[in-house]
Amino acid sequence: xxxxxxxxxxxxxxxxxxxxxxxxxxxxxxxxxxxxxxxxxxxxxxxxxxxxxxxxxxxxxxxxxxxxxxxxxxxxxxxxxxxxxxxxxxxxxxxxxxxxxxxxxxxxxxxxxxxxxxxxxxxxxxxxxxxxxxxxxxxxxxxxxxxxxxxxxxxxxxxxxxxxxxxxxxxxxxxxxxxxxxxxxxxxxxxxxxxxxxxxxxxxxxxxxxxxxxxxxxxxxxxxxxxxxxxxxxxxxxxxxxxxxxxxxxxxxxxxxxxxxxxxxxxxxxxxxxxxxxxxxxxxxxxxxxxxxxxxxxxxxxxxxxxxxxxxxxxxxxxxxxxxxxxxxxxxxxxxxxxxxxxxxxxxxxxxxxxxxxxxxxxxxxxxxxxxxxxxxxxxxxxxxxxxxxxxxxxxxxxxxxxxxxxxxxxxxxxxxxxxxxxxxxxxxxxxxxxxxxxxxxxxxxxxxxxxxxxxxxxxxxxxxxxxxxxxxxxxxxxxxxxxxxxxxxxxxx
Numbered sequence: 001x002x003x004x005x006x007x008x009x010x011x012x013x014x015x016x017x018x019x020x021x022x023x024x025x026x027x028x029x030x031x032x033x034x035x036x037x038x039x040x041x042x043x044x045x046x047x048x049x050x051x052x053x054x055x056x057x058x059x060x061x062x063x064x065x066x067x068x069x070x071x072x073x074x075x076x077x078x079x080x081x082x083x084x085x086x087x088x089x090x091x092x093x094x095x096x097x098x099x100x101x102x103x104x105x106x107x108x109x110x111x112x113x114x115x116x117x118x119x120x121x122x123x124x125x126x127x128x129x130x131x132x133x134x135x136x137x138x139x140x141x142x143x144x145x146x147x148x149x150x151x152x153x154x155x156x157x158x159x160x161x162x163x164x165x166x167x168x169x170x171x172x173x174x175x176x177x178x179x180x181x182x183x184x185x186x187x188x189x190x191x192x193x194x195x196x197x198x199x200x201x202x203x204x205x206x207x208x209x210x211x212x213x214x215x216x217x218x219x220x221x222x223x224x225x226x227x228x229x230x231x232x233x234x235x236x237x238x239x240x241x242x243x244x245x246x247x248x249x250x251x252x253x254x255x256x257x258x259x260x261x262x263x264x265x266x267x268x269x270x271x272x273x274x275x276x277x278x279x280x281x282x283x284x285x286x287x288x289x290x291x292x293x294x295x296x297x298x299x300x301x302x303x304x305x306x307x308x309x310x311x312x313x314x315x316x317x318x319x320x321x322x323x324x325x326x327x328x329x330x331x332x333x334x335x336x337x338x339x340x341x342x343x344x345x346x347x348x349x350x351x352x353x354x355x356x357x358x359x360x361x362x363x364x365x366x367x368x369x370x371x372x373x374x375x376x377x378x379x380x381x382x383x384x385x386x387x388x389x390x391x392x393x394x395x396x397x398x399x400x401x402x403x404x405x406x407x408x409x410x411x412x413x414x415x416x417x418x419x420x421x422x423x424x425x426x427x428x429x430x431x432x433x434x435x436x437x438x439x440x441x442x443x444x445x446x447x448x449x450x451x452x453x454x455x456x457x458x459x460x461x462x463x464x465x466x467x468x469x470x471x472x473x474x475x476x477x478x479x480x481x482x483x484x485x486x487x488x489x490x491x492x493x494x
Contacts, residue, residue, distance in 0.1 A: 011356045012363060016054065020061035021364050022371070028068020029375040032075075035082045035209055035401035039069035040326045047334060055338040056356040062334055063357070064364050066327055067310050070270060071115040071372060074303055075379045078107045080394055082213035082401075086204050087270035087309075089436060090278045090302035092212050097294035104380070110296055111303045112372045113245050114252060118304035119365035121256035122263065122311025126318075127358045133312070134319040137264040142451040143462045145265070147472035149445035152272055154476045155279035156434040157483035164487070167434040170425065174438020177202050178446065185450050197410045204271070206402040206411040207418045207439055211432050213398050214419025217391055248300045251281055255301045259308025264315045266323070270306035271440045277305035283482050292433075311361055317342055318354070 011017070024046070031042040042065040050058035073085030078095030091111065098107040125133060140148075156171045157164055180191045181201025192198040245252075255277040262273035281301035282291045291298045313328050321342035323329035332342055340346060346354045402415040422432045456462045463469045 007352055007355070009359060011056065011352070012360060014057070017057045017060060017356070017360065020053065020057040021064045021360060021367060024061035024064025025068040025364065025367055025371050028065035029072040029371060031065070032069030032072025032084045033375065033379050035076060035084055035213065035397050038085045039066045040330060041404070042069055043327065043330045047330065050334055050337065055340060056353050056360065058334060058338060059331070059357045060360040060364065062331055063361055067119055067307070067364050067368055068371070070307055070310055071112065071368060072375060074111040074115070075108065075376060078111060079104060079380065080213070081216045082394060082398065083208055086208060087274060087306040089208050089271050089440065090274035091299060093278070093292060093433060094295045094299040097292070098299065101294050103294065106296070107299055108376045108380070109241070110245070110300050112369065112376065113242065114300045114303040115307040115372070116365050116369045117252045118256050118259055118306070118308035119310055119368065120362060122260050122308040123362035123365055125260050126311040126314055126361060130315045130319050133260065133264045133315050137266065137316055140265050140468060141466065142448040142455060143466050144468040144472065146445060146448040146452055147463060147469040147476070149441045149448070151472045151476045151479065152276055152441050153437065154479040154483070155275055156437055157480050163429060166430045170430050170432065171434035171438040174435035175442040177207070177439055178442030184447060197413065200408070200410065202414055202439070203406065203411060204439060206415040208436065209398050209402055210415040210418025211422040211436055213394065214415055215422025215432070217395055218419060218423040220391060248297065251297060251301055252304045254280060255304035256308040259305035260312040263309035263312025266316050268444065270309040272444070273309045274302040274306040275437055275440065277301040279479065283479065288486060318346055
């Protein structure tokens with residue numbers, strides 16, 4: 001293996017490989033920071049460019065798009081409360097409140113450094129532990145996936161604000177939203193009410209844009225903030241560096257492990273990993289009251305986890321030939337175009353090329369640290385635009401971003417509808433974060449619950465007999481109990 005690593009480092013000096021990584025990161029950072037545009041779109045657009053490239057350079061360019069877009073979604077989430085990608089859906093919970101406190105530069109630097117740490121951790125796991133993690137992922141069955149989503153849903157208890165009942169109500173509404181459309185098992189229409197608009201169901205990105213970005217625009221308009229000439233200025237200082245990140249070292253390690261485990265399991269995703277890490281960060285925090293009001297811990301946890309997913313999603317694709325999401329499905333197609341077959345053959349017949357890609361993934365994370373700084377400086381200029389110009393621009397980005405998800409006007413209507421929900425419901429004490437968690441986890445929960453009931457003939461005891469399911473069930477009970485105890489303590493203090 002040492003010989004393969006040495007050859008990979010030598011091959012990394014090839015100019016086309018270096019240029020491919022830089023170009024991929026540039027495209028990924030640009031696409032990720034624009035609401036509605038994501039890594040899948042960027043990789044798909046660059047796919048024809050790879051036809052004349054070497055396999056290693058082509059794969060590293062596309063992986064650069066993937067990593068860059070995953071981080072860059074946090075830039076717009078932090079600055080203008082508009083998550084660029086679904087992976088940044090948890091980032092907006094703490095990033096934007098930090099901006100309102102005048103700590104945008106701190107938030108962006110935490111997001112960038114946390115992303116790099118998560119990416120490096122997943123890259124090392126991809127390089128040294130890919131077969132072992134792939135075997136672990138294979139042990140996950142439908143009951144285990146379902147209990148994983150149940151564990152994720154327990155976060156609702158800690159992000160529901162003053163009333164857990166209202167939080168659970170919003171989460172149930174989010175779960176209900178995921179059932180709209182065509183039943184994936186039986187192929188029948190559900191909750192469409194005879195409307196062709198609802199047949200496709202509700203995509204996550206338009207709902208996310210509506211709940212956070214459009215609702216914020218409505219709130220700002222209500223406050224008559226348009227009469228202000230300038231928004232608060234964002235100063236990109238260097239106050240928050242690596243020394244400041246040392247206080248999050250154990251948090252980043254825990255979040256990275258969560259991201260790698262979730263990412264290695266096909267069909268999960270960065271948004272799920274981010275929320276799981278966010279919930280764990282709050283449970284282990286000495287200052288849980290800061291969460292939701294600009295917590296550095298919450299921001300660091302979510303950004304570290306969603307970028308730790310990037311390397312982990314490549315593990316089942318490269319070792320087993322199983323794409324975990326839409327991005328890895330396109331990457332798998334890119335390998336096929338190059339005449340390569342994902343699986344054990346890559347590590348036997350094409351070991352030299354494979355290890356160039358694995359080592360290159362780690363180098364991409366280092367490059368992202370420097371290119372990410374440039375992207376932050378560039379996109380931060382948007383906050384210097386007067387509000388009466390900025391808000392219409394953000395609204396236009398939201399509309400274009402919603403439409404670009406599937407090139408359908410329906411998504412614009414969905415975004416506006418969820419914008420109204422995000423604007424009205426908090427006025428009555430109903431938080432929108434639990435609804436988002438319900439939308440993120442709903443489809444995965446339903447799919448695996450139905451699959452479990454079909455395979456095990458409706459026997460619910462399977463959730464108590466499988467070790468992985470039992471582990472997540474125990475964690476869920478502990479999570480809810482901890483959240484209830486914390487709220488009880490807060491009431492006694494009050």
